[in-house]
Each structure stands twice: as C-alpha cells, then as structure tokens.
Amino acid sequence: MSLAVETFGFFMGALGLLMLGVTLSHSSWRVSTVHGSVITTNTIFENLWFSCATDSMGVYNCREFPSLLALSGYIQACRALMITAIFLGFLGLFLGIVGLRCVNIGSMELSRKAKLAATAGALHILAGLCGMVAISWYAFNITQEFFDPLYPGTKYELGPALYLGWSASLLAILGGFCLGSGCCRAPDADQAPRFPYKASVVRSPVLTGGLRPAASDEGDSTFGKYGKNAYV
Numbered sequence: 001m002s003l004a005v006e007t008f009g010f011f012m013g014a015l016g017l018l019m020l021g022v023t024l025s026h027s028s029w030r031v032s033t034v035h036g037s038v039i040t041t042n043t044i045f046e047n048l049w050f051s052c053a054t055d056s057m058g059v060y061n062c063r064e065f066p067s068l069l070a071l072s073g074y075i076q077a078c079r080a081l082m083i084t085a086i087f088l089g090f091l092g093l094f095l096g097i098v099g100l101r102c103v104n105i106g107s108m109e110l111s112r113k114a115k116l117a118a119t120a121g122a123l124h125i126l127a128g129l130c131g132m133v134a135i136s137w138y139a140f141n142i143t144q145e146f147f148d149p150l151y152p153g154t155k156y157e158l159g160p161a162l163y164l165g166w167s168a169s170l171l172a173i174l175g176g177f178c179l180g181s182g183c184c185r186a187p188d189a190d191q192a193p194r195f196p197y198k199a200s201v202v203r204s205p206v207l208t209g210g211l212r213p214a215a216s217d218e219g220d221s222t223f224g225k226y227g228k229n230a231y232v
Contacts, residue, residue, distance in 0.1 A: 002181065003101055006117060009178025010096045013124040016172030017089035020131050023168055024082045026161035027052060027062075030142050033157045044154060047161065048079050074141055081134035085127040089172060092123030096179060121180030128172030135165040 025047075032044040042055045054060030065071055097103060099116030139162050145151045 005178050005181060006100065007102065009121065009124075009175040009181070010100060012171050012175030012178065013089070013096060013120070014093055014175075016124065016128060016168045016170075016175055017086065017093060019164060019168030019171065020082070020085055020089060020127070023131070023135070023161050023165035024048070024086065026159075026164065028159035029138060029161045030156035031159045033146065033155050044156075045159060046156070047159075048075060048082070072141075074137055078134040078138050081130045081137075085130035085134070085169075085172075088123045088127040088130065092120040092127060092176070092179075094120075095123065096120035099179075118180045121176040121178070124172045124176030124179060126176075128169040128176060131165055131169040131172065135162050135169065138162065 027047050027050075028045045029047040030045065042053050044051065044053050046052070050062050050064045052060050052062040065075075068076065095116050098108075099113045099118075099120055101110065101113055101117075139158055142156050142158055145153070146155050146157065
C-alpha cells in the first residue's frame with residue numbers, strides 16, 4: 001500500500017509542478033473589472049511580466065513592464081517566490097525519480113531510497129507553500145485595491161491563473177506529504193521477514209544405540225582375537 005501512495009505522491013508532485021509552470025506564464029493573473037461600468041470598450045489583463053489590453057473586436061496589444069525597480073514590491077516578491085517554487089519542484093521531481101522503490105538505479109538500499117523520497121516530498125511541500133504564498137499575496141492586493149473607495153487607478157478582479165495556481169500548490173503539497181510518508185516505514189517493510197535457518201538434528205535412540213565408532217569396534221575385536229603377549 002505504501003508503494004502505491006508513494007507513486008501517487010510522485011505523480012501529484014509532477015502534476016503540481018507542471019501547473020505551477022503554466023500559472024507563471026499565464027497572461028490573466030488579474031482582469032479589469034466591469035463593476036459600475038455601463039459600456040466597456042476594452043479589457044485589461046495582467047500577469048507578473050506584462051500587461052495587455054483588448055477591445056471589443058478582439059484585437060489586443062501587450063507591453064512588458066518597463067523596469068524591475070519601478071514595479072511594486074509585492075510583484076517582485078511574487079516573481080521570486082514563483083521561480084523558487086518551480087526550482088524546488090524540479091529538484092524534488094529529480095530526487096523523487098531516484099527515490100522511488102519501483103525504479104532501480106544501481107544497488108541502492110531501500111533505506112537510502114526512503115530518505116531520498118522523504119527529501120523530495122519536503123521539496124514539493126516547500127514548492128507548494130512558495131506558490132501558495134505568492135498567489136495569495138497577489139490576490140490580497142487585488143481585493144484590497146478593489147474594495148478601497150479611494151483607489152484612483154483601474155480596479156481588477158481575480159484572474160483564472162490564480163485559481164490554477166492555488167490548485168497547483170495544493171497538488172504539490174499533497175504529493176509532498178504522500179512522498180514523505182515513506183520515511184516512516186521500516187527499510188525492509190515490503191520484504192518478507194527472514195529468519196535464520198538452522199537445520200534440526202533428530203537422533204533416534206535405535207540408530208544411536210546401534211552405531212559405534214569404528215575405532216572402538218576394531219579395538220574390541222582385536223583384543224578378543226589375540227592375547228596380551230602378541231603386542232610385547
């Protein structure tokens with residue numbers, strides 16, 4: 001059962017990593033709201049790297065953020081957290097491949113494989129936490145600006161990329177916990193218990209009584225045939 005859980009955790013971590021990569025490159029982290037607008041001529045959507053505007057005809061134009069230092073602090077932090085999450089996810093994916101018990105690489109012991117799988121699980125959990133913090137922080141700023149009546153700029157709503165990122169973070173954390181559960185088992189838990197074999201010796205009283213050492217029998221028969229003077 002633990003082997004199935006470990007394999008399930010590996011695939012969940014890999015799926016979470018893939019979804020985190022899609023989330024990072026997704027263009028709709030936030031979308032301009034239509035709340036309070038009678039006629040909307042264009043829609044603005046942004047992510048961590050660029051901002052795009054599209055009109056009612058479907059024509060859109062994108063521009064990259066001009067300067068890293070001119071960005072808000074939370075956007076820079078979200079960039080760093082998402083890149084860190086993907087890096088940790090790749091490292092956890094590699095260690096997970098080596099640490100799976102169904103993958104034989106050399107003559108690695110099961111105890112070492114369990115440690116590698118537990119390390120991969122911890123990395124997936126950290127990747128999920130980094131992604132969760134980045135996306136939640138970004139969503140918090142969107143809602144704060146939306147409900148601020150004194151905010152003069154464009155108000156935005158949560159984009160579909162945030163929901164995808166939350167799902168990816170949960171999958172990465174779930175996969176990490178399933179991989180880390182392998183460190184709690186014994187190293188040879190899946191193998192049959194081995195007992196030292198010792199052949200039992202059964203001695204029959206009939207056989208032991210009838211058998212005599214060859215030397216003693218020869219000596220008794222010799223003394224019976226010859227007298228003592230024969231050896232002088």
